[in-house]
Each structure stands twice: as structure tokens, then as C-alpha cells.
Amino acid sequence: MIVCLVAVLVAGCGADQETAQQAGSDKKDKIVIGAALPDFDDKWLSYLQDGMKQYEKTQENVEVIYVDAMNDASKQLSQVENFIQQKVDAIVLIPVDTTSAPNLVEKANQANLPIVVVNRIYDGVEAATAYVGSESIKAGLMEMEEVAKLLGGKGNIAIMNGQMGHEAQIKRTEGNKQVIERYPDMQVVLEGTAEWDRAKGMALMENWLQSGKQIDAVVSNNDEMAIGAIMALEAAGKLQDVVVAGVDATPDALEYVKAGKLQVTVYQNAIGQGQGGLEVAIKAAKGEKVEKFNWIPYELVTKENVDEYMKKWQ
Structure with a gap:
């Protein structure tokens, strides 16, 4: 009887120890x-x-x-x-x-x-x-090449930069400008930052419109700023005269593409x-x-x- 009880206790202890080891193993295995x-x-x-x-x-x-x-x-x-x-x-x-x-x-x-x-x-x-x-530079190249095609290789470009110093801002703008340099009849007439933000993009576009400069395309480092530019252009009744381009292909941006308001975006997955x-x-x-x-x-x-x-x- 005592032997049986000991055997049961040992078996029970063994089971508890095994469970504890398993729990420890589970914890150890978790990444x-x-x-x-x-x-x-x-x-x-x-x-x-x-x-x-x-x-x-x-x-x-x-x-x-x-x-x-x-x-x-x-x-x-x-x-x-x-x-x-x-x-x-x-x-x-x-x-x-x-x-x-x-x-x-x-x-x-x-x-x-x-x-x-x-x-x-x-x-x-x-x-x-x-x-x-x-590779951010590729987004800038693809975006601007399509804009150049839409403009027939000539026109005044306004570039909207993201947060200054961000790699995406530097390289996307660099890609934009590399394409523009290949077209003698295209030039950057305005450039400023809207810090990736829609509201700031709208405010920057409003300022640009007040400058009185001829703008044929707004080329933005991202879609949010481009959407802001579209809102300002639409309010001023000038959207039909300007090509607007962005980067990211966010769900919001795609709605603007579908509606024909944002002509170009680049899908960043x-x-x-x-x-x-x-x-x-x-x-x-x-x-x-x-x-x-x-x-x-x-x-x-x-x-x-x-x-x-x-x-x-x-």
C-alpha cells in the first residue's frame, strides 16, 4: 500500500516537473x-x-x-x-x-x-x-518621368518636399530633378516643404497660388501633401490646369486618382x-x-x- 502511494506521489511529482519544464520551454521558445x-x-x-x-x-x-x-x-x-x-x-x-x-x-x-x-x-x-x-530615388524618377510625359516634356514644376533631411525627401526630390535636367523646356519654379502633411500641403499650395507664378505641375514627395495641393487648387478653380503627382498610393490617394484629380502616384508597399x-x-x-x-x-x-x-x- 505504502509502495503504491509512493509510486503515485512520484508519478505526480514527475508530471508536475514535466509541466513546469514544458512551461519553461514554452517561455524560452517564444520570440x-x-x-x-x-x-x-x-x-x-x-x-x-x-x-x-x-x-x-x-x-x-x-x-x-x-x-x-x-x-x-x-x-x-x-x-x-x-x-x-x-x-x-x-x-x-x-x-x-x-x-x-x-x-x-x-x-x-x-x-x-x-x-x-x-x-x-x-x-x-x-x-x-x-x-x-x-529605393526612394526610384520613386522620384518614376513619378517625374510620368509627369514629363503628361506635360509633353515642357512646363513649370513646383516640388513639394517632405520633412527636410529625411532620406525619402532627399532622394525622391533628387530623382525628380534628375528627370527635369533631361528636359530643357522643364524647370523648377517653386520648391518648399509641407512636412508630409495634408493641411500643410494645402497651405503651401495656397501660398504658391498667391505668388502668381505659372505652375504646370505639382510634384509631391508623398500623397498626403499632394492631396492638400489638390484641395487648394480645387478651391481656386485651377485644378484642371495643373498636373498633380504624389508617392505612396494610399487608399485616400487612389480615390483621387480614380476621380482624375491626382494624375500620378507611385505605390510604396x-x-x-x-x-x-x-x-x-x-x-x-x-x-x-x-x-x-x-x-x-x-x-x-x-x-x-x-x-x-x-x-x-x-
Whole structure:
């Protein structure tokens, strides 16, 4: 009887120990990724975050911690340092700005922690474990080439810049200007920043209209500013005289393309970048080999093919 009782107790202890070991194993097997994002309120970046969340749902034993830097580089530094202290398995970083990014990557490298930079590229990004995103200059080239075609290779161009100093602002504008240089009868007559924002794009366009300068096309670094320009042009009764172009092909922008108000946009695959960034981070966390540069291509969108891109957001 006593032998039987001991046997039952031993068996019970063994079962408890096995359960505890299993729980510990489950905890150990779980991959935790820290996602340091610059601004939860940015519309395009919200789609990128959606892409990460969609991919996260397809993965077993993966948890992603999302933090918002509110466009504050010092806050993002603190968040990355917290991830390192928490011993997450990898970090996905969309830097607030490209000036602070190298320091964040260096801190992760010193902690021997994989860090994947997404969307915002900068000189020296190869120090990170990997980069996932699109080549900004290509968006500027594609956008301006289509505008040049629509204008027949001649006209006055107004360029709307995003946040000055952002890699996308610098390279998209550089791409625009490379195309303009190829056309002797095209010139930039106005240039200013609306900081990626629709309301600021509208205000900038209103100022440009008051300048009295002839504007044949407004070429914007993103769709939000382009939509702002469209609103100002429409209010002034001048939209039919101006070609407007943007970048991103957001759902809102595609409605404007469909209506014939935004003639050109360039699809930047926010969801693809989010999914790709998280996928690479998970692989790196598992110790798998990853490509240093993972390019998500841009695609030209006009009224002719807009329906195809509207389906992507459904």
C-alpha cells in the first residue's frame, strides 16, 4: 500500500516537473521582437504597422512589442535601450531621423542583438543586421518621368518636399530633378516643404497660388501633401490646369486618382515592408542567415491601372 502511494506521489511529482519544464520551454521558445516606430499617427506608417501585425498573426510563439517615439529621437533612443535591457530577441527599427539611427544600431550591435532597419535608409545602414524597404530615388524618377510625359516634356514644376533631411525627401526630390535636367523646356519654379502633411500641403499650395507664378505641375514627395495641393487648387478653380503627382498610393490617394484629380502616384508597399521587416527580424532572432538588403519595388499608378491597386487595400 505504502509502495503504491509512493509510486503515485512520484508519478505526480514527475508530471508536475514535466509541466513546469514544458512551461519553461514554452517561455524560452517564444520570440519577442521590439518594434521601435517613429509615429503611430503617420497615416502611411500605420499601414506598415498593419503589415507587421498581419504577419505576426501568422507566426506561432512570436510576440511583438510596438512603441511610439512620437517623432522624438531621444524618446526612441530610450525605447531602444529599454528593448536591450528587456533582452528582446530582435529589434525592428524605423528611425525617427537618419541622424540618430546609426547610434541606435550601434547600441543593438554592442548588445549582440539583431536589428532590422525598415523603410528609412541612410548612409551606413549596412551596420544593421538587415534593411527592408524601397529605393526612394526610384520613386522620384518614376513619378517625374510620368509627369514629363503628361506635360509633353515642357512646363513649370513646383516640388513639394517632405520633412527636410529625411532620406525619402532627399532622394525622391533628387530623382525628380534628375528627370527635369533631361528636359530643357522643364524647370523648377517653386520648391518648399509641407512636412508630409495634408493641411500643410494645402497651405503651401495656397501660398504658391498667391505668388502668381505659372505652375504646370505639382510634384509631391508623398500623397498626403499632394492631396492638400489638390484641395487648394480645387478651391481656386485651377485644378484642371495643373498636373498633380504624389508617392505612396494610399487608399485616400487612389480615390483621387480614380476621380482624375491626382494624375500620378507611385505605390510604396507599406504592408509588404511591414511584413518583410518582421519576417527578417524573426529569422535573425532564430540565428538564420538573412540578406543585408531586402528591396520592396515601387510601382507606377495612374488612372489606367488604379483599380488593380484599390483591390490591394480591400
